[in-house]
Amino acid sequence: MxxxxxxxxxxxxxxxxxxxxxxxxxxxxxxxxxxxxxxxxxxxxxxxxxxxxxxxxxxxxxxxxxxxxxxxxxxxxxxxxxxxxxxxxxxxxxxxxxxxxxxxxxxxxxxxxxxxxxxxxxxxxxxxxxxxxxxxxxxxxxxxxxxxxxxxxxxxxxxxxxxxxxxxxxxxxxxxxxxxxxxxxxxxxxxxxxxxxxxxxxxxxxxxAENTAPGVAAISGRYALSRQLHKLMITPGSPLAQKTPAEAALRTEYDVTVIAISRSGGLLSSLVPVLSNTRMQYQDQDQDQLIVYADEARLEHLCETLKLKRMGFPAREISQLERRFGMAEVLLPPESPLCDRSIKEGHFRERYGLSVLGIRRDQAAMDTSFTETRLTPGDTLLLAGSWEQIRSLQGSRELVVLQTPAELEEIPTHGSRGPVALIILLAMLVCMTTGWLDNLSAILLAALAMILTGCVSLQESYRxxxxxxxxxxxxxxxxxxxxxxxxxxxxxxxxxxxxxxxxxxxxxxxxxxxxxxxxxxxxxxxxxxxxxxxxxxxxxxxxxxxxxxxxxxxxxxxxxxxxxxxxxxxxxxxxxxxxxxxxxxxxxxxxxxxxxxxxxxxxxxxxxxx
Known part of the structure; x- marks a missing residue:
């Protein structure tokens, strides 16, 4: 040897x-x-x-x-x-x-x-x-x-x-x-x-996994929320038709937060974020279904008074909802113009397209009144809404984002380019299986095409x-x-x-x-x-x-x-x-x-x- x-x-x-x-x-x-x-x-x-x-x-x-x-x-x-x-x-x-x-x-x-x-x-x-x-x-x-x-x-x-x-x-x-x-x-x-x-x-x-960001359930749990997501359908004669949630006083009168509106049967493409100018609709064939966050105890009174019908919420639809909507925890800094205002006066839907679900003060969850509770510096707020609006909070000077849930990393940042990405993937596989191109060339071309078509950014590619x-x-x-x-x-x-x-x-x-x-x-x-x-x-x-x-x-x-x-x-x-x-x-x-x-x-x- x-x-x-x-x-x-x-x-x-x-x-x-x-x-x-x-x-x-x-x-x-x-x-x-x-x-x-x-x-x-x-x-x-x-x-x-x-x-x-x-x-x-x-x-x-x-x-x-x-x-x-x-x-x-x-x-x-x-x-x-x-x-x-x-x-x-x-x-x-x-x-x-x-x-x-x-x-x-x-x-x-x-x-x-x-x-x-x-x-x-x-x-x-x-x-x-x-x-x-x-x-x-x-x-x-x-x-x-x-x-x-x-x-x-x-x-x-x-x-x-x-x-x-x-x-x-x-x-x-x-x-x-x-x-x-x-x-x-x-x-x-x-x-x-x-x-x-x-x-x-x-x-x-x-x-x-314990060192990663907590999920939505873990974050919302810190606010001692006993509420749940429910789906309610508007029925004939409901006073909600053609009103916004603010006009219908759902938060002030019933302590109910509307997260989204589902139209045309609740498909993913029909989920509509509820903004300040979003109107609830009722038509003979297409009744809006409201995705609300509310106490179970309040639902019976709500449905009876406003002529709403409780609907089932299949796991498939909940999964679709979670891909479009989520939560984030933010801190109110001393210089924020939201200080010393109530949640209603803060106009969170108008400013951010998001709803306030809960408040923590001095490290403890507190009972919250939509019209009476005054926001103070150091309060942490639990906000809910579309993932796009949650992402946009990162540049806000009025709120400091403390924590976004781990689910945010699962949400596509270029969802509209999905069909393009699928076509590029199939083309790569065809080239590799048929031998039209060698494997290295086919994969390099696919990677370049993904970047040039906006399916992934250059920064995301490096990461x-x-x-x-x-x-x-x-x-x-x-x-x-x-x-x-x-x-x-x-x-x-x-x-x-x-x-x-x-x-x-x-x-x-x-x-x-x-x-x-x-x-x-x-x-x-x-x-x-x-x-x-x-x-x-x-x-x-x-x-x-x-x-x-x-x-x-x-x-x-x-x-x-x-x-x-x-x-x-x-x-x-x-x-x-x-x-x-x-x-x-x-x-x-x-x-x-x-x-x-x-x-x-x-x-x-x-x-x-x-």
């Missing part, structure tokens, strides 16, 4: 130890690897930093921009809402719908691309369902990797082994030759991920780049080159093959599977396959074994990059948003690797006899 080989093995061992210890951030460890390799002389300094210009790193950065555009235009939330409607609040049902979707997508486009596009969807789903992202993101990543096993173009290792067979004068694998084995692993893997893996996933992600993931991927890529350049990788392969070359075909397949899977945890599965494919086919021919099952085992093993966060860019992508540690991947991923190994050894000889 040469000194260069010893240095590379030592670097790899120290890197793994640092990753497992979790004492130093993984992106910092990756930068340490870059420096060590640059100083070693095994590869040049230019080669050590070349990972930052690798197509896979640029592609992932562009996919972050595409994913951010899908989030900002509401496409991600819409997809998450569909999955939530199908899966409900059950984590099992959600995964039953989510995992096949990402696997099918990964069968035809890059699994890295599929995961990058679905991360905003999953985060939105987790937010709305109350689940932790850690319960969904790792299963998402693993299902995407398994999805790559389904077709010839699903992942580069499949193409590499097929091309190697053609180069050896053999019949290459067809487009769907991988499907039977890949489908079996997908079904078994889904069962494992849904029934077993979620019990192994970390619970500490909840601690991360979307996950530096931890990009640095980790770029920093670890040179290690694969150093292992190849020093001969360390060839040394490992040659010694293992010499041990199993005279064994049975099943032992040969198992050994190559384990070697390929092991190496794929630390270096690119593409690089691993490039190195092992010629050795595997040569060994099979020399021992008189049909190369097809051996090459299939190598291809499937290359996609079992489950045990480390650096095994695949897919794993690295979910590392930060899932708040995972290095050991989490090993705990959940190794059993899945063993499951894939068992199915490969059982089914491969049946599909491709030795």
């Amino acid at each position: 040469t000194p260069d080989m010893l240095f590379v093995f030592a670097t790899l061992g120290i890197t793994i130890a640092l990753f497992v210890s979790d004492r130093i951030r993984m992106d910092l460890v990756a930068l340490m690897v870059v420096v060590a390799l640059a100083l070693s002389g095994i590869i040049t300094p230019a080669e050590a930093v070349a990972g930052f210009g690798e197509p896979v790193v640029i592609m992932i950065a562009a996919l972050f921009v595409v994913g951010e555009a899908l989030f900002r235009t509401g496409i991600a939330a819409a997809a998450g809402n569909w999955l939530l409607r199908m899966g409900g609040s059950s984590e099992t049902r959600l995964l039953l719908f989510l995992l096949p979707v990402v696997a099918l997508l990964s069968a035809f486009i890059s699994s890295t691309g599929a995961v990058a596009l679905l991360i905003p969807v999953v985060l939105s789903m987790a937010r709305r369902s109350g689940m932790q992202p850690s319960q969904l993101l790792m299963p998402l990543a693993f299902a995407a990797l398994i999805g790559g096993m389904l077709t010839l173009i699903g992942t580069p290792p499949n193409i590499i082994v097929s091309s190697q067979m053609r180069s050896a004068g053999l019949e290459p694998f067809g487009f769907f030759d991988f499907t039977p084995l890949g489908l079996a692993i997908l079904i078994a893997g889904m069962g494992y991920l849904i029934l077993v893996a979620r019990k192994l996933l970390p619970e500490r992600a909840q601690q991360l 979307s780049l996950n530096a931890t993931s990009l640095i980790l991927i770029a920093g670890m890529l040179p290690l694969a080159l150093a292992m190849e350049r020093s001969g360390a990788l060839a040394w490992v392969v040659e010694h293992l093959v010499s041990l199993v070359g005279d064994s049975s075909p099943l032992v040969l397949c198992a050994s190559l599977f384990m070697l390929t899977s092991l190496l794929s945890q630390f270096i690119s599965n593409t690089a691993t396959t490039v190195l092992l494919a010629p050795i595997a086919i040569t060994t099979a021919q020399l021992t008189g074994v049909n190369p097809e099952p051996v090459m299939m085992a190598v291809a499937i093993a290359a996609s079992t990059a489950f045990a480390t966060p650096i095994a695949s860019p897919v794993n690295t992508l979910v590392l930060a948003p899932g708040n995972y540690r290095f050991a989490d991947f090993a705990r959940v991923g190794i059993p899945l690797q063993l499951l894939a190994l068992a199915l490969t050894l059982i089914l491969t000889p049946l599909l491709f006899p030795f």
